[in-house]
Every structure is written in structure tokens, then in C-alpha cells.
Amino acid sequence: MSAIYLVTDASLCDQAGHTLEFVVEAALQAGVRWIQLREKEETTRNFVRKAQQIQQLTQAYGAKLIINDRIDVALAIDADGVHVGQSDMPYALARRLVGPDKIVGLSVTNLAEWEEAEAWDVDYFGAGPIFHTDTKRDITPPMGLEGLRHMRQHSQHPIFAIGGIHEHNLDALMQTGIAGVAVVSAICSATDPATAARRLLHLTQHVQSS
Amino acid sequence: MSAIYLVTDASLCDQAGHTLEFVVEAALQAGVRWIQLREKEETTRNFVRKAQQIQQLTQAYGAKLIINDRIDVALAIDADGVHVGQSDMPYALARRLVGPDKIVGLSVTNLAEWEEAEAWDVDYFGAGPIFHTDTKRDITPPMGLEGLRHMRQHSQHPIFAIGGIHEHNLDALMQTGIAGVAVVSAICSATDPATAARRLLHLTQHVQSS
Numbered sequence: 001m002s003a004i005y006l007v008t009d010a011s012l013c014d015q016a017g018h019t020l021e022f023v024v025e026a027a028l029q030a031g032v033r034w035i036q037l038r039e040k041e042e043t044t045r046n047f048v049r050k051a052q053q054i055q056q057l058t059q060a061y062g063a064k065l066i067i068n069d070r071i072d073v074a075l076a077i078d079a080d081g082v083h084v085g086q087s088d089m090p091y092a093l094a095r096r097l098v099g100p101d102k103i104v105g106l107s108v109t110n111l112a113e114w115e116e117a118e119a120w121d122v123d124y125f126g127a128g129p130i131f132h133t134d135t136k137r138d139i140t141p142p143m144g145l146e147g148l149r150h151m152r153q154h155s156q157h158p159i160f161a162i163g164g165i166h167e168h169n170l171d172a173l174m175q176t177g178i179a180g181v182a183v184v185s186a187i188c189s190a191t192d193p194a195t196a197a198r199r200l201l202h203l204t205q206h207v208q209s210s
Numbered sequence: 211m212s213a214i215y216l217v218t219d220a221s222l223c224d225q226a227g228h229t230l231e232f233v234v235e236a237a238l239q240a241g242v243r244w245i246q247l248r249e250k251e252e253t254t255r256n257f258v259r260k261a262q263q264i265q266q267l268t269q270a271y272g273a274k275l276i277i278n279d280r281i282d283v284a285l286a287i288d289a290d291g292v293h294v295g296q297s298d299m300p301y302a303l304a305r306r307l308v309g310p311d312k313i314v315g316l317s318v319t320n321l322a323e324w325e326e327a328e329a330w331d332v333d334y335f336g337a338g339p340i341f342h343t344d345t346k347r348d349i350t351p352p353m354g355l356e357g358l359r360h361m362r363q364h365s366q367h368p369i370f371a372i373g374g375i376h377e378h379n380l381d382a383l384m385q386t387g388i389a390g391v392a393v394v395s396a397i398c399s400a401t402d403p404a405t406a407a408r409r410l411l412h413l414t415q416h417v418q419s420s
Binding site for chain 1: 253254255256258279280281282285286296297298299300303307
């Protein structure tokens, strides 16, 4: 699977003059194989409809579609999995609702949250923010590269770093040996999302093979 | 079951100086046996926690707890059912996710929506608004008593009227022969929600036995 994980933000796509579908397909064409659909403003009906549209794209490219927070939406479209944060469905409930065969990813924003969850059967951790980020309005203190390195050394689970990740800091993150990075604005806000995704993927491959 | 169906609005309860739990328990003590938990602003985690708290009350009183819109929350707490509106999960998907044994109620705001859904296995319709209401910000043209009467005569399903229902117009609604009325502000905004609920129940019983 790709080391770049796209987490969507429809309003950022819109601000950049693109539809969400256009950005997702651009990322898929570039080689991204993890798409997380994140919708906090849509009605349930629109979220389901949009998820079905995005699923046609992810299935065509053999990519994973993960639904953020909304397990009802994930179940309705039979998505590949869900991603839950610390304000979403508690992990054990989420796992019970989607079953053992689906992907369940969990956000951890600090080492205490990671330590609590390390023994659970999470499929991956989304760890961050590592750096300062403008994507999330609530200010969570960054975990830093040191925190990420500690997690990487002691965790049995794949880790995707998230939060404020762009071309210039991607190398330092990948050097910690994590599975990949989750990006939002680096692709959603790009004038040319396909090129942005291709450059990010190239940078991760450079590190992985070095 | 009671002919009064309480649909919660936590902010109205708060404005009236009460907690949601206080209002729900007051309604249960008065004899209300249908509680619909409606939360549009809460995080999923808080919604689940609140639903678990309310469920302790509904179970203690032998009342039904129905979750508005969020099938994930309903599944997580094993609620008695879900209520979906026209912007929520499409009915067939909602039914498939919760299974045949749970209650699924459907909002219809006009006769066309009702006609489309009449052949489905809905457990009840929430029909309205019948009158003008201030609870919902989006202005849906009222169905009117004539529309409600038409539905009542031709529907195989129980009907609860909803929207702008208070003591003064409850009698006219119940005279149409519907199963009951769903109220929001008539109980949530009441200074004394137990007395408000008792008076509403008394009015429905008066009509039912007359």
C-alpha cells in the first residue's frame, strides 16, 4: 500500500477550485491507495451518497476507502474500514460494530493515548499532530518527532503521522520508520493535486528505498 | 404505549434551566413511554455516553428509546430503534443496518413522501409539520389537518404528528385518529416538564376514551 494516506477535506478542495471527486481521483491516479473520507457538515444522506461515489473510484484503483467517525456510513456502503478519533465512537465499540475483518484506525494525539491503545487490535494508528497544523481548529500540542520515534520503536502497529505534513517535513517523518503519512491540505489545497500527490509519493519512496 | 412521544432538544432544555436527564425523567414519571434522543451538535463519543445515560432511565420505566438519525449510536447502545428523516440514512439502508426486530420510524413532511414510503415496513410515521413550528429552522410548508386526515385514512402504519404541537392544538390532531403526537418544546421548554407532560397525556387520554 502507498505510504501516502489522503484524508479529505471537501471545503479545502472547494477553496482550491476542485470537486472532492476530482481530488480523490487525482490522488488515486498518482498512486495513493489510502483514502479517508471525512465529512463533518454533511447530512447523513449526502455523506452516504458521496461515500458511494468515492467508493466507485477507490474500487476502480484497488485502494482502501476508510470512513472517518461515522460507522453508520461505513456499514451502509460496506467501506473497507473506519477511522475513529478520541471524540468519536470508543474504539472497542467501533471494532464490535464493524467486525474483525474491517480496518479500524485510531487517532492518538499524545503518548498517553497511544499507551492506552497499544494492546488493542487497531489496524493502524494515526499519530499527530507531529508539527503545528492549521487544518484542525482545536489546538492540540504537537507530539514532535521525538514522540513519534518513541511510538515507532515500541508499537506493534503501523503508524501514519498526521498533521501539518508537507513536502519539506516529510523526509524527517519517514526517517523514523513509520508506515506513512496522512495528508490533508498538502493534496486537497494543491492547485494541481495529482502532481502534489506524485511528488509526495516520490519523496516517501526515496526514503523507503534509501 | 403512550400517545405522547418526546423528541429531545438539549439546548431547549438548557434554556429552560434543566438538564436533558431531568426533562426525560420528568416525562417518564408523567407516563411518556416514547423518547427520541436527537443530538445534532454533539461528538459521537458524547452522543453515545448521553444515550447510555438516557437508556438507563427509559429501561427503568419500560419506555422505548429511539435514536434520531445516528444508526451507529443506536447500534452501539442497542437502542430500541432509530428515527430517520428525509436527510438521514435512506430508509431501506437504515432497516438493513438495524435489522427487522428494531423500531424504525420515518419522517414524512408531505403526502408525496408518505405515498413513496407507505408500502415499506416502517414501524411508524412521524408526520409533519402539521402546523407552523419554530423548532426547526428550515421552513417546511405545513401538511395541515387535511393532509394528516388523508394519511390516517389510507395508511397501514401508526402515525405520530409532529411540529408545533401544544396543548391548544392537540385535541384537533388526536381527533383524526392518529396514534399520538411527538412534542419537542411543549415539554423541553416547559418550566415544569413533568406537569406539562402530564397535562398533554391527560388531553390525549381524554380524546382516546371519548
